[in-house]
Amino acid sequence: MTTLYDIGYDLAEQVERIQDLLAEGASSDSEEVQLLLEGMVAKEGEWKEKSKRVAKFVHQMMLEEKLIATEAQRLSDKAKRIKSTYGYLHDLLLDQMLEFGVSEIEDPVLSIKVKENPWSVVVKNEEEIPAQFKREKTTVEVDKHALLNARESITDIKGIEFIRTKKLAFK
Secondary structure, eight states: OOOHHHHHHHHHHHHHHHHHHTTOOOOOSHHHHHHHHHHHHHHHHHHHHHHHHHHHHHHHHHHHHHHHHHHHHHHHHHHHHHHHHHHHHHHHHHHHHHHTOOOOOOSSSOOOOOOOOOOOOSOGGGSSSSSGOOOOOOOOOOOOOHHHHTTTTTTOOOTTTEEEEOOOOOO
């Protein structure tokens, strides 16, 4: 089976050969140039058909990716709801055990015990904390949106290049 790449490569080779012949002084009406042009026209139909099949495959993959993304979002939302529910029930159980003074409930399947968490720090006022307990954190980030918005008024900034890529559009 001939791939789209192979067909495109063959067509590019024929174009290059025609350009070489014309550069060498061959007439555009010469038999060799005409044969190459006829071959290109014959291959163009095959290339278009192959391109259509590849485009349909790419389009199907895009739709599948959207379907998977939608399903992933649905599962993510479900996980958030479950986490919220078990978090609420967990906190309710802990609060009630503390309120009733129960530190342990034994069961053959699952025992429950109230335990102390490790120490943690709650910062109430950062200004009052001594310097020995602080560390400096600096982050510098390029604002690409600002650059794009100012693109027409910017004359020359080293370190950037404005590019415009191509994409396929499916109808």
